[in-house]
Amino acid sequence: MLLNINNLSVNLGGLNILHDINLNVNDREIVVVVGANGAGKSTLMRTIIGLNKASSGTILFENKEINTLQSYERANLGISLVPEGRMLFSDMTVLENLQMGAYPYRKNPKRVKENLEKVFDLFPVLYKNQNRKSNTFSGGEQQMISIGRGLMGEPKLLMIDELSLGLAQKIIDLLLKTVQKLLLNNISVLMVEQNVRQALKIANRAYVLDNGSIVLSGSGEDLLNNDHVQKAYMGL
């Protein structure tokens, strides 16, 4: 098992954001967490990478407890987070942004180059504009840079926070297809999404997060056909 979360609770500023979360991600699997705004999805991601502290419970990555590690140490173990809102280094070029993702093995230029080529294969549009400042790109392209930057860290687990936020349908389709391709490279994906229907379609398994607790879980297909999910999140 790649990621294993047991009884995780998180308090932020006296507020109980997450309680008693149990969640796992296996090798070569896309896991989606859906839920309404403010359900605690982003907090879950931030806690896994270590930007927020867990108040109780354990997080195991490849069967090793990582609770006490700093976020940069977790990143070095092979967890990448593509943060909500892209969060690119705006005064840097595309190339520089991608290079920052390769920080852990920066002293190996060959490896950096190989991974750059992989990312450019996934997103050819970035290759053509690699020397342009990242803040001059459209939202979809920025999301590509952000995912690419996450992939540069050679993650075993790629976490994506709100992939589809503010993007056009065509681009969302393209990005989701790319995400599916990642499984071939032995990368597991953990996504949180508000765009429930599409996310569930590509998910192997999924969880429904409501008000800080997991209320439902199952295969992507099961949840797609679940009454509660349809009513609450897909407006059917």
Added chain:
Amino acid sequence: MIIMDDKKKNLLKSSLGVIALLVVLLLLPLIQTSMMPFIMNLLIMSFIYICLAESWNILAGFCGLLSMGHCAFFGLGAYITVMVIIYFDMTLLLAILISVLFNSILAYIIGAISIRVKDIFFAMVTLAVAQLLFSLSMQWVDVTRGPRGLIMPPLYNLDRRYLYYIALAMVVIYVAIVLLIRRSRLGTMLLSLRDNEILAKSLGVNTSKWKIVATIISAVMASLVGSFYILYIRSVQPGSVFTFDVTMKIMIVAFIGGRGTAKGPILGAIIIIIDELIRGWLGGTYAGLPGIIYGLILALFVVFMPNGLISIFNLKDKSTSRSAPKKEVI
């Protein structure tokens, strides 16, 4: 009900202590010994710095604004008071009023240009104003007589004992003012600004306006101390009021006692007594040594005892009365 009783008991205990201290300080000048002038000087100097620290605390404690040039308000108060008396031959009261007016304007300008930008601006701008006033008072020899400074005309030669009582009264009033502000709407407002400026802004509080008001109050308080200073010392030089030494002492008194508290500076004033004793003892030799010690004290207090000496007393309060509610400093 039990909580109320404990609260009352604590209040009674602390007010008894305050009254006892006041009685001792009131009766002290009546004792006739040859040491008396020396002791009174020590106490008056401490009173001056307590008052200045109270005024500094309004900004640091309520607004989170660090005034790194508080000596500017103090020194300007002293200079303008004596200048108005010398050059325009006005009465003392009028002179004090005019210095207060000047300081309010200065405080308004400082507040208006620095508060809306970033907190460090306030620190830097106040520091710069103090340095500016220092160089102005040094260079503008025609008016300020440069480094030699100005001397108060002998007309206002008050007895040391009166001055002692005036200073003591100022301390009582200043402590009361800070306590009052704390309990007033202004105090609540300022504290809410300090703790959560974004929230206060979103609630429609004009944060800059209240900070400027606080700056003016603080400047006026420091200005009055400056006016008292010129009455007591009878002369003023750039080096004695506009140097960072003065600001540093104000900050040390406030910090050692407890930043942002009304009673803290009274405890912190002990450093002024020690300072006067050390300076008298060294007598100009080892220049710089006291400064090194104060620098160390300042840095070490922030690191190891950020809430000052008063935190020891508050801790004791908590441990003696088990059911006492969470005690707020101030």
Added chain:
Amino acid sequence: MGSLDFPSFMTILISGLCTGGVYGLFSSSFSFQLGALNVADFSFGSWLMLSMYLTFFMYKEWNIGIIPFGVILFGSYFIISFLMSKFIYIKRKTDDNMIITMGISLIIQNAATLLFSSYPRSLGIIEKTIVVGGVQITITKLIMLFLSAILLLGFQLFLNKTWTGKTIRAVVQNKEVASLMGINSNRVINLAFSLSYVMLAASGIMLVTLFSVEPTAGGFYQMMSFFICIIAGLGNIRGAFFSGLLIGFLTAILNIISSQFAMVMMFLIFVIFLVVKPTGLFTAKSRG
């Protein structure tokens, strides 16, 4: 002012420009600390003053060459500031840091008074000048101008081209996101802070060739660097160099008008500037 002929006027202006270059150098380093690293360092001026003193004693009394001296000075400034950043500044709030650095500044300034006395020290270099059309240009000053420009250019190149430099820029922009890349953000900030101190030490060496030094000099330079980096726009390193030149220029002009009130006028200009354009002159060029 009427008695001043054009060549002497130019002489003063060029000299002002050259000193402005050194101002620009230490102000850039201050701007980097304040704007980019968010450390409000009030001991900055005192460390600059100390570097000036040490250079003075190196030259006059210690008889060690400039290169070993530079290595020792830069090394010790680097280590001291790294430790200060790591154990003190990075963990605390801005206002606590202001007070702590103020305390450190007091310690340095008074230690200088105690050890070196408050008497101003000057290297007293006999200045070689070249004369172009009646305008005198001091060679030392000219060298200092170029040296500071080169040092800053080097620093910019370092930030833009090297891995470490890029990492610093990433951390400065967003500490959290940088840590997602596996970057130990706190360590990078400590490192960047130390680098700004090495620049500071270098400015001290250069400054003492131009001006005399006394224990209180730090306060003046601290204020100057604050003015300069506000005028440039906080955190704008290149802008700080140019506004350093501008201030050097301005100081020279103000000194011609009235040397007595040059500082006062400078301050008034600064206040007016803060009212009119508090965001700085060069902000448009900085990152968006």
